[in-house]
Amino acid sequence: NAGVTQTPKFQVLKTGQSMTLQCAQDMNHEYMSWYRQDPGMGLRLIHYSVGAGITDQGEVPNGYNVSRSTTEDFPLRLLSAAPSQTSVYFCASSYLQGASGELFFGEGSRLTVL
Amino acid sequence: SQKIEQNSEALNIQEGKTATLTCNYTNYSPAYLQWYRQDPGRGPVFLLLIRENEKEKRKERLKVTFDTTLKQSLFHITASQPADSATYLCAPSKNAGNMLTFGGGTRLMVKP
Numbered sequence: 001n002a003g004v005t006q007t008p009k010f011q012v013l014k015t016g017q018s019m020t021l022q023c024a025q026d027m028n029h030e031y032m033s034w035y036r037q038d039p040g041m042g043l044r045l046i047h048y049s050v051g052a053g054i055t056d057q058g059e060v061p062n063g064y065n066v067s068r069s070t071t072e073d074f075p076l077r078l079l080s081a082a083p084s085q086t087s088v089y090f091c092a093s094s095y096l097q098g099a100s101g102e103l104f105f106g107e108g109s110r111l112t113v114l
Numbered sequence: 115s116q117k118i119e120q121n122s123e124a125l126n127i128q129e130g131k132t133a134t135l136t137c138n139y140t141n142y143s144p145a146y147l148q149w150y151r152q153d154p155g156r157g158p159v160f161l162l163l164i165r166e167n168e169k170e171k172r173k174e175r176l177k178v179t180f181d182t183t184l185k186q187s188l189f190h191i192t193a194s195q196p197a198d199s200a201t202y203l204c205a206p207s208k209n210a211g212n213m214l215t216f217g218g219g220t221r222l223m224v225k226p
Contacts, residue, residue: 004157031212040122042218043158043203050212058213090157094212101146101210105157 002026006091006106013081013113021076021109023091029104030096032074033058034066036087037108043090049074050096081113116142120204120217127194128225135189135220137204144206147180147187152201152219161202162189163210194224 007022025032033048045058049068063085065077074093078085091106119138127133137147145166150158164171164180164187171178177190187206191198201221205214 033213035216040218042118043216045213045215048213059215092157096212101148101163101207102160103148103150103158103205103214105159107157108155 004091004093004104004106006089006109008109009107010110011112013078013111015082015113017081019078019081021078021089021091021111023074023076023106024072025074025091025093025104026072027093027104028071029093030071032068032091032093033103034064034074034076035090035092036060036085037090038087046076046089078111081111083113085111086113087111116140116215118142118204118206118215118217120202120220122218122220124221124223126223126225129195131194133191133194133198133222133224135202135204135222137187137189137206137217139185139206139217142185142206143182144208146207146210147178148205148207148210148214149176149178149187149189150203150205150216152203158203158216191222194222196224196226198222199224 004025034046035043047066049055089109092103117140148163149161152158179188201219203219204217
């Protein structure tokens with residue numbers, strides 16, 4: 001099983017460039033989310049979605065856009081990259097009413113903004 | 115605002131001993147508390163979920179307690195092994211699996 005797949009694994013951008021981090025899951029999960037992880041800050045929620053066509057902001061949404069046109073995909077767009085967006089980004093998904101509450105994570109995308 | 119605290123200093127223990135990690139939270143009344151393991155360069159992996167009406171939960175060598183009065187969860191690994199070395203993250207939440215807020219994690223090092 002593929003689980004949660006993120007691409008690219010590594011990316012270097014220049015300030016002001018835009019890019020999209022891709023996330024796909026094959027578990028038919030309703031819930032998908034994006035986190036960023038910085039040293040000493042832990043995982044912080046950027047955006048999340050509870051189903052196709054529904055998205056909402058998390059703790060640190062500024063500078064990022066998301067859309068959810070299908071159940072499987074949840075891309076994260078950086079509109080104009082800034083050095084403060086240098087981080088490791090994780091996509092995660094789960095069932096909305098899952099008994100275990102398990103959140104499945106991708107392997108991460110490491111982004112450096114110069 | 116809600117705050118989740120885990121010991122940011124690494125915990126070093128000898129193989130075979132019991133490791134105990136702490137998760138404290140404030141300004142929050144979660145219904146669930148989850149623990150995840152994260153290895154370097156990898157995404158977090160779910161270990162256990164405990165509900166507010168459960169005092170203790172076990173899974174193989176793992177044991178989690180949840181004290182809603184103290185606003186604290188303890189995570190124990192008994193008979194620890196070098197393979198248990200990783201960072202452990204706690205995540206209290208209102209909804210199981212959704213909109214999780216994570217603590218900063220505690221790094222565990224088990225020495226042979």
